[in-house]
Amino acid sequence: MHKMLILAAASAALLGANAFAVERGELLASTCLSCHGPDGHSTKVQGAVPSLAGLEKGYLVKSLQEFKAGTRASSVMKRLASGYTDEEYALMADYLSKLK
Amino acid sequence: MSITRRDFLKVSGMGAASALIAGCAGMGASGAKPKVVVVGAGYGGATCAKYLRKWGPHIEVTLIEPNDKFVSCPRSNLVIGGLRNMDYLTHGYDNLPKHGIRMVKDTVVAIDPGKRTVTTKGGTTLGYDRLVLAPGIDVRTDTVKGFQEAEAAGKVVHAWKAGAQTALLRKQLEAMPDGGVFVIGIPGTPYRCPPGPYERISLVANYFKQAKPKSKIIVLDSNADIVSKKPLFTWAWNSFYPGMIDYRGSSAATGVDGSRMVVSTEFDDIKADVMNVVPRQRAGELCALAGVRNDSTGNWCAVDFISFESTAVPFVHIIGDSVAAALPKSGHMATNQAKICAAAIVELLAGRKPEAAPVIANTCYSDTSATTGGHVANVYRYNAEKKTYVDPGGGGATPQGDELNHTYAESWAQNIWAEVLS
Numbered sequence: 001m002h003k004m005l006i007l008a009a010a011s012a013a014l015l016g017a018n019a020f021a022v023e024r025g026e027l028l029a030s031t032c033l034s035c036h037g038p039d040g041h042s043t044k045v046q047g048a049v050p051s052l053a054g055l056e057k058g059y060l061v062k063s064l065q066e067f068k069a070g071t072r073a074s075s076v077m078k079r080l081a082s083g084y085t086d087e088e089y090a091l092m093a094d095y096l097s098k099l100k
Numbered sequence: 101m102s103i104t105r106r107d108f109l110k111v112s113g114m115g116a117a118s119a120l121i122a123g124c125a126g127m128g129a130s131g132a133k134p135k136v137v138v139v140g141a142g143y144g145g146a147t148c149a150k151y152l153r154k155w156g157p158h159i160e161v162t163l164i165e166p167n168d169k170f171v172s173c174p175r176s177n178l179v180i181g182g183l184r185n186m187d188y189l190t191h192g193y194d195n196l197p198k199h200g201i202r203m204v205k206d207t208v209v210a211i212d213p214g215k216r217t218v219t220t221k222g223g224t225t226l227g228y229d230r231l232v233l234a235p236g237i238d239v240r241t242d243t244v245k246g247f248q249e250a251e252a253a254g255k256v257v258h259a260w261k262a263g264a265q266t267a268l269l270r271k272q273l274e275a276m277p278d279g280g281v282f283v284i285g286i287p288g289t290p291y292r293c294p295p296g297p298y299e300r301i302s303l304v305a306n307y308f309k310q311a312k313p314k315s316k317i318i319v320l321d322s323n324a325d326i327v328s329k330k331p332l333f334t335w336a337w338n339s340f341y342p343g344m345i346d347y348r349g350s351s352a353a354t355g356v357d358g359s360r361m362v363v364s365t366e367f368d369d370i371k372a373d374v375m376n377v378v379p380r381q382r383a384g385e386l387c388a389l390a391g392v393r394n395d396s397t398g399n400w401c402a403v404d405f406i407s408f409e410s411t412a413v414p415f416v417h418i419i420g421d422s423v424a425a426a427l428p429k430s431g432h433m434a435t436n437q438a439k440i441c442a443a444a445i446v447e448l449l450a451g452r453k454p455e456a457a458p459v460i461a462n463t464c465y466s467d468t469s470a471t472t473g474g475h476v477a478n479v480y481r482y483n484a485e486k487k488t489y490v491d492p493g494g495g496g497a498t499p500q501g502d503e504l505n506h507t508y509a510e511s512w513a514q515n516i517w518a519e520v521l522s
Contacts, residue, residue, distance in 0.1 A: 022155045022443040024455060030439040031461045034369020034432055037515040038522055048511035061284055068494075074475040076463050082494025083461065094210070 004067075025091030028084070032092065040099040055100035060093035061086075101336050111251035133160045137218055137228040139208050139386055140163035141193060144420035144434030145234030146520045151442035153199045159449065162226055163196065164218070166207040170521060175513050176262040177296065181303025182311075183470060189262055192496075195522050197303035211390040213413045229447050232417045233392070233401075234434065235291050235384025236261065250358030256375040260292060268463045271418050272374045273304065278312040278496040280310045280373035283363045285353030287380040290400070292429045294328035295319075295476065297378065299466040302333060305341040306390075306469045317345045320365055322352035322380075328428075329466060329476055331499040336468035345514030347392045351376045390416050400424035405488055407444035408437060408456050417441050426481060427489060428462050435520060436460040458482045460489065473509045 007069070020027075032052060036042055040053030066072035068082040074081075084092070129188075134156075138149045141163050149163040162431050164177045170191045178184040197203055206220035211231070215359040217223045250256040256264040257272075282304055283513030286297040286413040301317055326333055326347075337345050355364040356377055362369045363377060382399035383392075392401045401418040402411040408423065412415045419441050427433055437460065444454035456480065459481045467473040476497030500503060 019453070020443075020455060021446045021450060023453070027439065027443050027455055028459055030443075031436050031459070033462055033519050034435045034516050035512050038519045042511065043514040043518055045507075045511045045514055049515060075504055076475055079477040079495040080461055080463070080479060083481065083492050084459065088459070092275060 140234035143431035148438035255358030285377035293485035396423035474498035
């Protein structure tokens with residue numbers, strides 16, 4: 001019985017190694033929301049930081065790539081996009097695109 | 101999934117074994133809901149409580165805060181410069197209970213890391229599986245001679261925590277005659293909000309230019325030079341306020357005299373009409389209570405940067421300004437640390453390891469006049485070898501201000517207040 005418990009706990013630990021309550025895309029994207037607003041909804045101030053919720057994934061990835069390359073004009077976004085990889089853009093964009 | 105005991109031993113190692121122990125402890129002997137107590141409802145603490153409930157709806161989260169309202173330190177220089185009022189900075193905590201957070205209005209007076217309890221001034225003792233401390237800074241008014249007497253007499257303020265002193269400094273500037281002298285003292289790094297003093301100087305200068313153009317600002321900086329956004333502030337001071345700001349590097353304010361209205365340095369006594377000396381700082385007193393103010397200087401809290409758990413005391417996490425780190429002490433950074441910490445706690449309570457490669461970003465706006473501002477923005481990536489966050493490059497600050505950044509600064513404030521409190 002004792003052995004069984006150890007095995008059950010071991011399985012849980014092994015599964016747990018790859019399964020997070022918070023997926024990496026959501027955790028990475030949570031940083032974006034400190035400027036872009038809760039759940040990706042920016043408050044209505046004239047000329048404001050844009051909302052991100054529900055934007056198309058491909059558009060978000062392309063925007064980040066263009067900010068990083070400097071081919072799209074930006075304020076803070078060139079500096080921030082430069083710190084992430086293409087793979088991370090895709091994870092973040094996937095999460096943000098699904099926000100209602 | 102089938103697994104042999106030998107496989108388990110082979111793959112688990114110490115890491116998984118210790119995670120299992122932590123997991124069992126987190127669940128409690130009776131299988132009761134895990135309990136997290138968060139102390140301090142500023143940018144870091146309120147965000148952490150909110151995200152703990154979002155990502156761990158099974159977790160009982162208690163948020164302890166002595167103040168009735170949240171008063172934002174970011175943007176408080178606009179109040180001092182007469183561009184906004186205190187109501188603009190002040191926000192209620194009314195929305196936090198909607199997330200299932202239990203709010204307790206009280207002050208923590210004791211922490212027992214052995215029994216894992218916190219006790220409040222009101223006499224409540226709360227048990228925890230994980231404790232999050234987000235007290236902000238302790239301003240060392242005892243390190244500037246005469247400060248405490250002058251402060252009690254209302255003759256000097258630091259206004260480095262937003263609140264009554266913010267309003268008082270504004271009143272003093274309004275009462276100052278044209279041709280008066282405003283003396284500001286800046287502490288050596290590390291201190292809360294590195295560009296904050298220079299933004300304050302800019303916005304006080306903006307006010308003087310409009311209302312009291314013969315007035316002067318004397319800056320006594322403990323640091324050798326402007327420590328943050330130097331090109332931005334140099335541009336602003338030369339463009340908008342020429343001849344008004346007398347900047348003195350390596351000139352720490354060592355004393356104040358409220359009756360003579362004098363600020364002293366090692367070499368000089370400087371007569372002032374309004375005195376705003378910001379003493380040096382350390383992690384909030386709560387951290388001392390918990391025994392986690394343990395970095396080499398004894399001023400800040402060393403943490404494991406994956407979980408923000410103390411390196412000194414298990415099950416105690418510290419976020420925000422109190423952390424010993426080469427990260428800027430900003431409200432924005434506290435908010436983002438809170439999310440990494442909340443996610444890590446959810447995983448630890450479930451007996452899993454937290455995300456191994458967290459990435460956080462800081463964005464910080466400073467206004468330089470009534471219509472211009474600039475920013476600094478950087479990304480920080482966890483480096484497993486160095487066990488700390490490393491700037492991958494590509495970030496930095498605007499060399500000059502403009503109207504766009506001024507507009508974004510306002511939008512940033514509205515959005516982060518919503519993110520923290522709504």
